[in-house]
Amino acid sequence: MQTDTYRHKGMRRALIQILREKGIRDERVLQAIEAVPRHFFFDKAFVEQAYQDKAFPIGEGQTISQPYTVAFQTELLKLKSTDKVLEIGTGSGYQCAVLLQITPSVYTIEYNRALYEKAVLFFRKHGLRPHTFHGDGSEGLPQYAPFDKIIVTAGAPAVPKSLVRQLNVGGILVIPVGDENSQKMLRITRVSENDFTQEAFTDFKFVPLLGKSGWEADNL
Numbered sequence: 001m002q003t004d005t006y007r008h009k010g011m012r013r014a015l016i017q018i019l020r021e022k023g024i025r026d027e028r029v030l031q032a033i034e035a036v037p038r039h040f041f042f043d044k045a046f047v048e049q050a051y052q053d054k055a056f057p058i059g060e061g062q063t064i065s066q067p068y069t070v071a072f073q074t075e076l077l078k079l080k081s082t083d084k085v086l087e088i089g090t091g092s093g094y095q096c097a098v099l100l101q102i103t104p105s106v107y108t109i110e111y112n113r114a115l116y117e118k119a120v121l122f123f124r125k126h127g128l129r130p131h132t133f134h135g136d137g138s139e140g141l142p143q144y145a146p147f148d149k150i151i152v153t154a155g156a157p158a159v160p161k162s163l164v165r166q167l168n169v170g171g172i173l174v175i176p177v178g179d180e181n182s183q184k185m186l187r188i189t190r191v192s193e194n195d196f197t198q199e200a201f202t203d204f205k206f207v208p209l210l211g212k213s214g215w216e217a218d219n220l
């Protein structure tokens with residue numbers, strides 16, 4: 001069992017300072033990141049890398065997102081403690097753990113079976129209780145919709161229509177959209193039953209969203 005020492009907490013505080021300097025302002029997001037021991041998501045040999053503001057391999061060709069990316073996406077969600085949230089791309093479970101600091105109602109789906117199983121064990125071991133699913137999340141979880149917030153943590157070729165349909169009125173979808181080299185972060189808000197607004201932010205580089213409304217694995 002890994003421990004969370006004063007040294008780790010100090011490294012987390014330094015990371016929070018970096019995130020502030022990079023423009024993250026939402027105090028609840030910063031507090032959530034400060035509360036989650038990111039080194040728990042790393043193999044012991046790589047603990048030193050956990051508090052650098054960098055993405056890191058988690059196996060299966062996937063990554064744990066860079067802390068700045070996690071903070072940026074979470075801030076765009078304008079999360080409330082009563083929100084029901086869907087995360088697409090559980091990966092290591094880190095983003096999910098950050099979301100759970102702000103709201104207890106998190107649904108998370110992962111396509112890769114090995115990563116899904118590892119994340120489920122991790123959540124259980126650490127007493128975290130998201131609703132976990134294995135499968136293609138590119139079309140959301142229609143049977144559990146609507147959601148107040150949806151966050152996609154893999155790069156999509158386009159905004160899946162099924163995802164915007166699963167938002168409550170007032171709900172927000174945050175999704176990186178582009179080609180395999182670069183994706184623009186989009187925030188889509190459902191302002192009424194039939195109306196949506198779209199805002200575009202800076203470019204990021206994510207691993208690809210696979211599946212029916214994502215990229216075909218064979219084309220990558």
Ligand code: SAM
Nearest residue numbers: 064089091092094095111137138153209210211
């Ligand atoms: N949120 C993760 C974290 O905090 O570690 C980072 C996720 S990683 C950048 C993207 C994840 O999306 C990968 O684990 C990948 O297997 C998953 N993924 C890709 N396509 C998916 C799909 N259609 N449905 C669900 N998960 C998908």
